Amino acid sequence: xxxxxxxxxxxxxxxxxxxxKYVLEGATHEHDGVNPSCGDxxxxxxxxxxxxxxxxxxxxxxxxxxxxxxxxxxxxxMVGKTPAEALELCALFKSMVTGAxxxxxxxxxxxxxxxxxxxxxxxxxxxxxxxxAWRTLAEMMHESE
Amino acid sequence: MCAxxxxxxxxxxxxxxxxxxxxxxxxxxxxxxxxxxxxxxxxADVLDAERRFYETxxxxxxxxxxxLSTEATQSIANARAHxxxxxxxxxxxxxxxxxxxxFTRNASEALNLLARTVPEVxxxxxxxxVVISIMEHHSNLIPWQQVCAATGAKLVYLRLEDFSIPAAxxxxxxxxxxKIVSVTHVSxxxxxxNNVAAIAARAHEVGALCIVDGAxxxxxxxxxxxxxxxxxxxxxxxxxxxxxxxxxLWGKPELLEAMPPFLVGGEMxxxxxxxxxxxxxxxxxxxxxxxxxxGSFATDAALTYLEKHGMEALxxxxxxxxxxxxxxxxxxxxxxxxxxxxPHRHVGAVAFDVRNIHPHDVASILDMSDVCIRAGHHCAQPxxxxxxxxxxxxxxVAFYNDKADIDRxxxxxxxxxxxxxxx
Numbered sequence: 001x002x003x004x005x006x007x008x009x010x011x012x013x014x015x016x017x018x019x020x021k022y023v024l025e026g027a028t029h030e031h032d033g034v035n036p037s038c039g040d041x042x043x044x045x046x047x048x049x050x051x052x053x054x055x056x057x058x059x060x061x062x063x064x065x066x067x068x069x070x071x072x073x074x075x076x077x078m079v080g081k082t083p084a085e086a087l088e089l090c091a092l093f094k095s096m097v098t099g100a101x102x103x104x105x106x107x108x109x110x111x112x113x114x115x116x117x118x119x120x121x122x123x124x125x126x127x128x129x130x131x132x133a134w135r136t137l138a139e140m141m142h143e144s145e
Numbered sequence: 146m147c148a149x150x151x152x153x154x155x156x157x158x159x160x161x162x163x164x165x166x167x168x169x170x171x172x173x174x175x176x177x178x179x180x181x182x183x184x185x186x187x188x189a190d191v192l193d194a195e196r197r198f199y200e201t202x203x204x205x206x207x208x209x210x211x212x213l214s215t216e217a218t219q220s221i222a223n224a225r226a227h228x229x230x231x232x233x234x235x236x237x238x239x240x241x242x243x244x245x246x247x248f249t250r251n252a253s254e255a256l257n258l259l260a261r262t263v264p265e266v267x268x269x270x271x272x273x274x275v276v277i278s279i280m281e282h283h284s285n286l287i288p289w290q291q292v293c294a295a296t297g298a299k300l301v302y303l304r305l306e307d308f309s310i311p312a313a314x315x316x317x318x319x320x321x322x323x324k325i326v327s328v329t330h331v332s333x334x335x336x337x338x339n340n341v342a343a344i345a346a347r348a349h350e351v352g353a354l355c356i357v358d359g360a361x362x363x364x365x366x367x368x369x370x371x372x373x374x375x376x377x378x379x380x381x382x383x384x385x386x387x388x389x390x391x392x393x394l395w396g397k398p399e400l401l402e403a404m405p406p407f408l409v410g411g412e413m414x415x416x417x418x419x420x421x422x423x424x425x426x427x428x429x430x431x432x433x434x435x436x437x438x439x440g441s442f443a444t445d446a447a448l449t450y451l452e453k454h455g456m457e458a459l460x461x462x463x464x465x466x467x468x469x470x471x472x473x474x475x476x477x478x479x480x481x482x483x484x485x486x487x488p489h490r491h492v493g494a495v496a497f498d499v500r501n502i503h504p505h506d507v508a509s510i511l512d513m514s515d516v517c518i519r520a521g522h523h524c525a526q527p528x529x530x531x532x533x534x535x536x537x538x539x540x541x542v543a544f545y546n547d548k549a550d551i552d553r554x555x556x557x558x559x560x561x562x563x564x565x566x567x568x
Contacts, residue, residue, distance in 0.1 A: 007510055007564050012564060037521065065565070
């Protein structure tokens with residue numbers, strides 16, 4: 001695999017200049033996610049609006065570039081989504097990184113930038129890094145149900 | 146800082162005369178394999194031996210009374226004798242202690258065998274202490290942690306000073322309550338070699354037994370159990386070019402005799418009634434079920450390969466390679482070596498950190514240019530926590546590596562640094 005296929009400029013931009021890595025004021029839901037063997041630690045927060053949609057999603061924490069870039073892309077994607085839609089996207093992301101969903105058009109349409117992480121499906125050791133934020137969000141949603 | 150290698154030394158490591166003997170390396174000239182501390186590559190001699198066993202002498206050893214089974218049985222006996230000579234396990238008359246060589250699946254199983262059986266021999270209980278070092282691989286840590294939890298004994302750690310166990314620590318931690326001391330000969334993370342002879346001497350001074358985890362030493366340095374003075378030595382064949390699934394435990398014969406069996410079942414009994422069983426002699430007492438006879442035959446071939454080139458010569462080459470690796474890593478200001486900076490203190494492995502870049506990203510990016518290193522906690526989480534790291538990168542060399550392998554690693558690391566720093 002070529003280096004640029006995953007660690008490309010767009011991906012690295014999320015690592016070096018994240019848009020959603022901050023403490024969210026007025027969060028309605030918060031949840032921690034960890035990958036003990038990697039040392040990835042993520043604190044995810046969302047603010048659910050009166051209309052039942054996610055107004056803002058942000059995170060803090062540390063980990064490898066794959067886990068952090070993935071959290072940043074996810075935070076962007078989740079704005080305006082309902083919890084049910086968010087859960088569907090988390091499931092789709094999981095299908096993508098585990099290699100079950102290969103339909104590029106569908107992935108790009110629904111996951112937007114996060115679709116670039118599909119190469120992770122060829123890197124089994126990195127799947128749990130990519131999944132961390134999505135898994136954490138899904139856990140948060142299930143907990144609040 | 147590492148002292149630079151001389152021009153003569155660089156010529157020695159410029160090319161590898163050994164790579165051609167290793168099919169995986171010969172067939173993948175662009176592969177840079179720097180993870181031999183995890184598992185070594187295997188020479189064709191070993192692969193041929195594995196195949197030859199099944200093609201020419203395949204039968205269940207020990208059971209049969211026909212020629213094939215006898216040959217299979219003999220091949221295991223030959224392997225035991227060869228291993229005994231290889232690690233200097235000789236009796237007073239200079240004969241190999243064949244019966245003191247127990248086959249297991251790997252070093253981890255050998256250490257588990259000891260943790261399950263030695264406590265009974267030393268009657269380990271509350272008030273007693275088991276001493277290990279903070280640099281142990283989980284395989285020589287968790288078994289003792291669990292034994293201590295079960296028996297009420299206390300687990301005591303030898304700690305480090307400049308990445309080595311200071312002599313004063315032996316005096317302080319190994320004392321009248323110590324029953325078992327179990328330490329690694331060479332650290333799989335730091336690459337440092339422990340003074341096992343001094344540790345064994347101190348253990349015996351207080352009446353304790355000394356176990357040595359040789360997983361990282363036996364493949365790289367000439368090990369002689371008599372001069373180490375230890376009571377047990379455990380190692381794995383797959384780290385010295387043998388097959389996966391073969392581990393070796395050597396123990397002092399009188400101790401092996403006194404130990405209860407580990408696993409029970411086929412082959413390890415003399416007689417069985419409905420209510421009782423009489424165990425076989427050592428080593429069969431510890432080898433329940435059909436053994437990997439082809440694996441021990443291939444392990445025999447791996448030792449022959451190493452001896453053909455001479456352990457001393459291979460060790461010297463590996464020291465030069467580790468020195469060059471250490472020296473090169475130190476030329477990059479963005480790299481920190483996690484371990485001693487002196488090259489001569491590294492046996493095989495050098496752990497390092499790339500500033501602000503997670504080791505998993507480093508390893509993934511290196512993999513894209515076919516450079517294989519280990520990244521993570523290296524099955525030594527307590528050591529990394531103690532040193533203040535969560536995970537590190539680790540490159541490790543074997544004699545079949547050459548200078549170009551290390552140069553490709555360095556190019557790869559520059560690429561990693563460039564990607565993360567906009568260059």
